[in-house]
Amino acid sequence: MSFSYFDVVWARSLWGNHQRPIPNDQDYYDSVLSALQYHAEQLPLSHHLFLAPVPKAKDFETASDYKSAVQQWNDFATIDQKIDSSKNRLDYIAMAHLMRDIIPSISIPRQKYYLKPPDPSMSNIFIDDAFNITCIIDWTSCFTVLLPTLLIAPGFRHPRDDVDADMASIFKESVIGHSPQIKDVLEDDACWELAQKSRLFMQLADLDGYEDYHQFIQLYTSVHTDLRGADVRGLFDALRIDDTFTSQAKSPVIEDLPASEMQRKEKDYFSHSRSGTEDLARKLSVKAGREAGFVADCSTWSRFLAG
Numbered sequence: 678m679s680f681s682y683f684d685v686v687w688a689r690s691l692w693g694n695h696q697r698p699i700p701n702d703q704d705y706y707d708s709v710l711s712a713l714q715y716h717a718e719q720l721p722l723s724h725h726l727f728l729a730p731v732p733k734a735k736d737f738e739t740a741s742d743y744k745s746a747v748q749q750w751n752d753f754a755t756i757d758q759k760i761d762s763s764k765n766r767l768d769y770i771a772m773a774h775l776m777r778d779i780i781p782s783i784s785i786p787r788q789k790y791y792l793k794p795p796d797p798s799m800s801n802i803f804i805d806d807a808f809n810i811t812c813i814i815d816w817t818s819c820f821t822v823l824l825p826t827l828l829i830a831p832g833f834r835h836p837r838d839d840v841d842a843d844m845a846s847i848f849k850e851s852v853i854g855h856s857p858q859i860k861d862v863l864e865d866d867a868c869w870e871l872a873q874k875s876r877l878f879m880q881l882a883d884l885d886g887y888e889d890y891h892q893f894i895q896l897y898t899s900v901h902t903d904l905r906g907a908d909v910r911g912l913f914d915a916l917r918i919d920d921t922f923t924s925q926a927k928s929p930v931i932e933d934l935p936a937s938e939m940q941r942k943e944k945d946y947f948s949h950s951r952s953g954t955e956d957l958a959r960k961l962s963v964k965a966g967r968e969a970g971f972v973a974d975c976s977t978w979s980r981f982l983a984g
Contacts, residue, residue: 702784702823709882710773710780716884717769718929722760723884727768728965729753729973730888736975746978752958753973755946758939759962763930770926771916772893775909776878782900783825783874790821797831824859825875828852828868874899890972910970957981 699705716722724731732746754760794801794813801814830840830848840848853863862868877896880886897909916922934942947955961981965971 703780705823706780706784706878707777709879710776713882713884714770714773717766717773719931722765722769724760724887725769725884725889726754726760726765727772727890728765728971729759730890730975732975732978733887737979742979742982745982746975748954749957749978749981750973752947752950752954753961753965755943756955756958756962758934758942761931763927763933766930767917767923767926769889770930771913771922772881772889774916774922774926775897775912776881776893779874779878779896779900783871783878785824785871789824791824791827792819793822793827794819799833823875824862825868825871826879828863828872829876829879830872888974891974907970914969 699708729750732743732750734740734743737743737746759765794816795818796815797813802810803812803814805811828849830845832840833844849869853860856863874896877892877899881889881892881896886892894906894909898904898906901909933939943955961973961977965973
């Protein structure tokens with residue numbers, strides 16, 4: 678079973694009365710982050726390992742290299758059951774905490790909300806021979822969003838996919854051409870810059886991407902333009918070792934599995950692996966624990982593939 682922040686918002690009262698309308702943009706974004714925090718505390722994190730983004734096929738020269746990288750990622754994630762560990766959960770809680778600093782920079786004064794379909798993927802959009810949209814699947818499940826979220830150019834084949842610059846430009850022109858009532862707003866480039874920030878923000882909050890760490894860095898530096906990626910990582914690391922933050926954030930987090938259960942799961946997993954893969958995964962885990970600023974991303978797997 679999968680969960681989204683909408684499931685969690687509905688399951689947890691964020692406003693005392695969870696059917697009460699959200700009054701403004703900042704409260705909307707704040708509620709989304711509250712749901713993300715609750716997810717990080719209590720729910721399965723699936724493939725989300727903050728400091729080890731899932732490898733992406735486009736980052737490797739061959740399908741074989743990509744397959745090997747995914748296998749190594751799985752090996753690494755299995756040691757100490759990293760994905761649903763308290764450490765990884767606290768990493769996401771820290772991310773949500775820092776994302777709250779961004780909210781004022783992506784909020785707008787317009788008190789209007791717009792309808793958006795839940796999954797504008799290629800398979801859910803039907804067109805005729807003249808490329809006119811004739812039907813959008815699941816339109817009955819649409820929800821209200823802020824204008825910057827409405828203006829997020831959908832990726833194809835899936836909305837989470839990277840958007841080609843040319844396609845984004847076509848999307849922008851089409852939206853402006855079909856929205857005369859707010860044309861003056863849409864012709865402001867700042868509106869579309871907010872849409873890009875909203876795309877990163879909402880994808881992180883909804884846990885709907887594959888590169889959470891890198892997208893978080895990209896989002897934070899797009900708002901705080903005086904900071905570099907290393908500066909943001911420094912803020913993150915400082916927060917993670919702050920006693921006040923850690924003590925408050927850790928109390929509602931699900932406890933780690935007993936050591937015996939972790940060992941059983943590791944044994945079951947590696948019993949089907951090639952000789953040496955477990956040793957390699959353990960060595961990388963030790964390195965991750967000792968090396969400041971470590972991120973197990975595509976460059977890590979590429980180095981291992983190169984020997």
